[in-house]
Amino acid sequence: MKNTMSINYKDIENAYKKISDSITKTPIISNDYINNLLDAEVYFKLENLQNTGSFKLRGATHKISKLSNKIVNNGVVAYSSGNHAQAVAYAALKKNISAKIIMPKNAPKIKINNTRKYGADVILYDTFFENREKIGNDIKEKENRLLIKPYDDIDVIAGQGTAGIEIADDLNKLSVIPEIYLCCCGGGGLIAGSSTYLKHVFPNLKIYSVEPNGFDDTKKSIENKKIIENSSNSKSICDALLAPKPGNITFPINLKNIYGGISVSDEEVKKTLILLSEHLKIVVEPGGAVAAAALLNKKIDTRNKKIVVMISGGNIDIELFRSL
Amino acid sequence: MKNTMSINYKDIENAYKKISDSITKTPIISNDYINNLLDAEVYFKLENLQNTGSFKLRGATHKISKLSNKIVNNGVVAYSSGNHAQAVAYAALKKNISAKIIMPKNAPKIKINNTRKYGADVILYDTFFENREKIGNDIKEKENRLLIKPYDDIDVIAGQGTAGIEIADDLNKLSVIPEIYLCCCGGGGLIAGSSTYLKHVFPNLKIYSVEPNGFDDTKKSIENKKIIENSSNSKSICDALLAPKPGNITFPINLKNIYGGISVSDEEVKKTLILLSEHLKIVVEPGGAVAAAALLNKKIDTRNKKIVVMISGGNIDIELFRSL
Numbered sequence: 001m002k003n004t005m006s007i008n009y010k011d012i013e014n015a016y017k018k019i020s021d022s023i024t025k026t027p028i029i030s031n032d033y034i035n036n037l038l039d040a041e042v043y044f045k046l047e048n049l050q051n052t053g054s055f056k057l058r059g060a061t062h063k064i065s066k067l068s069n070k071i072v073n074n075g076v077v078a079y080s081s082g083n084h085a086q087a088v089a090y091a092a093l094k095k096n097i098s099a100k101i102i103m104p105k106n107a108p109k110i111k112i113n114n115t116r117k118y119g120a121d122v123i124l125y126d127t128f129f130e131n132r133e134k135i136g137n138d139i140k141e142k143e144n145r146l147l148i149k150p151y152d153d154i155d156v157i158a159g160q161g162t163a164g165i166e167i168a169d170d171l172n173k174l175s176v177i178p179e180i181y182l183c184c185c186g187g188g189g190l191i192a193g194s195s196t197y198l199k200h201v202f203p204n205l206k207i208y209s210v211e212p213n214g215f216d217d218t219k220k221s222i223e224n225k226k227i228i229e230n231s232s233n234s235k236s237i238c239d240a241l242l243a244p245k246p247g248n249i250t251f252p253i254n255l256k257n258i259y260g261g262i263s264v265s266d267e268e269v270k271k272t273l274i275l276l277s278e279h280l281k282i283v284v285e286p287g288g289a290v291a292a293a294a295l296l297n298k299k300i301d302t303r304n305k306k307i308v309v310m311i312s313g314g315n316i317d318i319e320l321f322r323s324l
Numbered sequence: 325m326k327n328t329m330s331i332n333y334k335d336i337e338n339a340y341k342k343i344s345d346s347i348t349k350t351p352i353i354s355n356d357y358i359n360n361l362l363d364a365e366v367y368f369k370l371e372n373l374q375n376t377g378s379f380k381l382r383g384a385t386h387k388i389s390k391l392s393n394k395i396v397n398n399g400v401v402a403y404s405s406g407n408h409a410q411a412v413a414y415a416a417l418k419k420n421i422s423a424k425i426i427m428p429k430n431a432p433k434i435k436i437n438n439t440r441k442y443g444a445d446v447i448l449y450d451t452f453f454e455n456r457e458k459i460g461n462d463i464k465e466k467e468n469r470l471l472i473k474p475y476d477d478i479d480v481i482a483g484q485g486t487a488g489i490e491i492a493d494d495l496n497k498l499s500v501i502p503e504i505y506l507c508c509c510g511g512g513g514l515i516a517g518s519s520t521y522l523k524h525v526f527p528n529l530k531i532y533s534v535e536p537n538g539f540d541d542t543k544k545s546i547e548n549k550k551i552i553e554n555s556s557n558s559k560s561i562c563d564a565l566l567a568p569k570p571g572n573i574t575f576p577i578n579l580k581n582i583y584g585g586i587s588v589s590d591e592e593v594k595k596t597l598i599l600l601s602e603h604l605k606i607v608v609e610p611g612g613a614v615a616a617a618a619l620l621n622k623k624i625d626t627r628n629k630k631i632v633v634m635i636s637g638g639n640i641d642i643e644l645f646r647s648l
Contacts, residue, residue, distance in 0.1 A: 027351030032375040032414075048605040051356040090356075110602070274642075278434070281372040281607040281638030314605030318598075322646045 005249050007154055009200035012161035012193060019061045019159060022094065024050050026163070028170045028308070033279045040302045042295065043178070045167050048284050048314030052114070054240070055163055055190055055312050056080075056087035056150075062159030063148050064091045072097055077145040079103070079132035081239050082111025083313050084150040089120035100145065102135050108239060108285075108317045151187030152247030161193025167308055168201040176306055178202055182262070182291040183310040185209035185218045186241040188250035190312060195257040198308075206259040208300065210290040212236035212266070217245045218254060219261025227251055237266045237320075240287030240313060262300065264293040272296050274324055276311075283321065288313035329573050331478055333524035336485035336517060343385045343483060346418065348374050350487070352494045352632070357603045364626045366619065367502070369491050372608050372638030376438070378564070379487055379514055379636050380404075380411035380474075386483030387472050388415045396421055401469040403427070403456035405563050406435025407637050408474040413444035424469065426459050432563060432609075432641045475511030476571030485517025491632055492525040500630055502526055506586070506615035507634040509533035509542045510565040512574035514636060519581040522632075530583040532624065534614040536560035536590070541569045542578060543585025551575055561590045561644075564611030564637060586624065588617040596620050598648050600635075607645065612637035 028043045035042055047055040064076070075098030078088040085101045092099035099120040103112055104127045116122050123139075125132055140147045149156065171178060181198055183191040188209070195207045209218045214234030221228045229245040236242065246254065269286050272293040276284050284292070291309045295302060352367045359366055371379040388400070399422030402412040409425045416423035423444040427436055428451045440446050447463075449456055464471045473480065495502060505522055507515040512533070519531045533542045538558030545552045553569040560566065570578065593610050596617040600608050608616070615633045619626060 024354060024356075027353070027370075027373075029351070029373050030348060031373075046351075049351075049353050049355075053603075053605060277607050277645075278642065279377075281377060283601050283605040283607060318602065321601075 005154060007157055007161070007193070007196055007253060009197050011158045012165060012197045015062045015158040016162040016165050018065045019058060019162060022061050023057055025166055026050050028167060029280065031280050038295065038302055039304060041306045042309055043171065043176070043307070044280065044292070044309050044311050045163060046282060047163060047310065047312050048282060048288055052083070052086040052090045053313055053315040054083040054087065054288070055160055056083040057090060058162050059156035059159035059189060060084065060087035060091040060148065063153065063155045064095055064097065066155055067146065071146045074144040074146070075099060076148050077102070077136055077139045078148045078150070079136045080150050081242060082107045082115070083240050083315060085115045085120070086111060086118060086315070088148050089115045089118035093119045100139055102132050108315060110315050110317050114315070151189030151243070152249045154249060157189050157193045157250065157253070159193070160190040161197050163190065164194035164197030167194070168198060178205055178306045178308045180300070180302060180305055180307040181205050181207045182210055182294050182307065183207070184241060184287060184290045184312050185211050186287065187243040187247050188218055188254050189247070190310070191258070192250045192253040194310070196253060199257055207257055208260050208262050208294065209254065209258050210262045210264060210294040212238040212241055212269070212290060213263045215242055216261060216263035217243070219263055221246050221251060222255055222258055222261050225255065238269060238287040238290060240285065241290065262294045264290050264297060264299065268293045268297045270324055282311065283314045283316065284311055285313050285316040329478060331481055331485070331517070331520055331577060333521050335482045336489060336521045339386045339482040340486040340489050342389045343382060343486060346385050347381055349490055350374050352491060353604065355604050362619070362626055363628060365630045366633055367495065367500070367631070368604065368616070368633050368635050369487060370606060371487060371634065371636050372606060372612055376407070376410040376414045377637055377639040378407040378411065378612070379484055380407040381414060382486050383480035383483035383513060384408065384411035384415040384472065387477065387479045388419055388421065390479055391470065395470045398468040398470070399423060400472050401426070401460055401463045402472045402474070403460045404474050405566060406431045406439070407564050407639060409439045409444070410435060410442060410639070412472050413439045413442035417443045424463055426456050432639060434639050434641050438639070475513030475567070476573045478573060481513050481517045481574065481577070483517070484514040485521050487514065488518035488521030491518070492522060502529055502630045502632045504624070504626060504629055504631040505529050505531045506534055506618050506631065507531070508565060508611060508614045508636050509535050510611065511567040511571050512542055512578050513571070514634070515582070516574045516577040518634070520577060523581055531581055532584050532586050532618065533578065533582050534586045534588060534618040536562040536565055536593070536614060537587045539566055540585060540587035541567070543587055545570050545575060546579055546582055546585050549579065562593060562611035562614060564609065565614065586618045588614050588621060588623065592617045592621045594648055606635065607638045607640065608635055609637050609640040
């Protein structure tokens with residue numbers, strides 16, 4: 001019997017069949033300035049151009065596409081720092097499903113506002129004094145809503161993995177065999193799904209997780225081959241990547257697929273946001289830029305290599321963007 | 325005998341064969357937020373993601389690919405407010421050809437700096453007291469350089485037209501037949517080339533030129549069926565679109581292809597730049613956003629229509645972008 005917590009490329013292909021009409025097929029872009037700067041061949045996957053501004057729409061749309069009628073009637077609930085929130089709200093709206101979303105009071109305004117615009121009932125909580133999982137579970141119990149977890153869910157992981165199908169298709173059309181894949185990592189859903197697919201197509205690909213300094217739980221967990229939690233007093237501008245520890249489902253997948261872990265500082269991320277807007281002409285949020293920050297700050301040797309870099313989201317408050 | 329000043333879709337296909345390995349195949353992107361806002365199906369062609377930050381690389385690369393050995397040795401010269409400057413400098417650099425570029429002193433800093441970075445000899449002139457065409461012609465005569473005009477050149481027009489091939493290919497893959505094409509217009513090279521190709525593939529397409537208020541020479545010229553010059557005291561933030569009048573070569577092509585002319589105000593462009601960065605997650609320069617401004621400010625009825633919108637460039641000074 002197949003282990004229901006495991007995932008392979010066929011699960012991701014099946015997810016893509018379900019969601020491909022509901023999401024944007026985002027482009028990969030190569031840029032001469034950056035290639036010359038690094039003496040490398042870099043392909044950026046632009047999930048910041050995805051509807052709702054991040055890859056999270058893939059997983060949320062897939063999860064919601066599989067709901068039973070009973071759950072559809074009761075609605076869904078989710079907790080999220082903002083990108084999963086918008087994605088669940090949006091995917092629920094498209095299916096006329098009621099959505100309650102629990103978000104931190106200090107989440108970027110653009111994320112809170114958009115989640116409300118997509119028709120969800122937003123419940124703000126204090127990250128110091130309250131626990132989002134408890135609030136979510138209470139609502140789930142009381143209202144019989146389905147809780148859609150941000151990453152530790154095999155359907156969500158398969159949905160996020162569909163970004164890998166598009167990367168592989170586009171690279172195959174260009175006859176490019178990538179050697180390195182740099183992908184951001186919060187709870188690890190995107191990297192778990194996309195690396196599973198990319199490893200299937202490109203077996204020799206070296207996959208690196210990239211996290212903010214102080215939130216490099218996946219890096220430490222992989223090095224120690226067991227789940228290790230972040231210190232609770234860390235801070236980072238990468239609001240999308242502050243998960244406390246790897247997921248129970250994502251971690252074994254990532255342990256198998258990831259070659260090495262990288263972490264980057266807020267300063268490195270800020271410089272990267274500026275360079276991406278000046279040279280790649282794209283708006284990226286801090287958490288969406290960590291993989292590019294690892295590349296541009298030369299955390300690994302990429303010279304003469306073919307590299308795929310995930311740009312995972314673009315939901316940055318205009319005040320923060322301006323202040324850079 | 326074929327009129328050497330006319331152009332058809334085959335000229336553009338031939339240009340694409342010469343340049344496709346030297347340019348980025350830029351994506352078209354559709355965005356649910358904007359589609360819902362307008363009740364329309366909009367496809368943005370992202371030439372701001374082109375190398376050098378604008379479509380101009382297409383025409384410059386094509387022109388330079390056709391140069392004789394003698395011209396290659398003497399080098400080239402060009403005048404431009406900035407995007408053609410960067411494109412000629414970059415295309416010349418790739419072929420090891422010397423380039424002199426004449427640019428206005430008040431051109432965006434990013435454009436002047438990049439043109440220099442690409443190895444060109446930049447000559448700044450005062451737009452009030454000096455004439456760029458005269459300076460360009462003097463250098464051409466003295467140094468036997470080839471003058472690469474920004475738009476009134478059939479090879480440059482064919483090169484810019486290759487953006488139309490990519491649009492048509494991508495829309496065909498999506499089984500989309502567009503009804504409206506909105507394209508910026510300065511001297512008219514991009515719209516002349518791209519509309520020639522798109523009209524060939526989609527004969528019923530309605531093509532609109534979009535210009536800044538006060539620089540709507542193509543609109544007026546088409547309405548009057550003869551070349552009409554702009555008033556010399558107009559001002560606009562759209563530095564890329566300030567050509568004084570339609571070109572002698574571009575005008576007859578555009579007169580044949582264009583269905584109507586539209587003009588937009590600086591305020592409408594500024595609001596558009598903000599919306600494009602917040603919702604499409606892209607950085608666009610003022611001149612690159614006029615077609616989107618016409619769309620978003622509802623200059624024509626686009627409801628329930630399938631529309632292609634050209635985003636032509638992204639070279640905006642960070643100070644201006646921040647000030648929005």
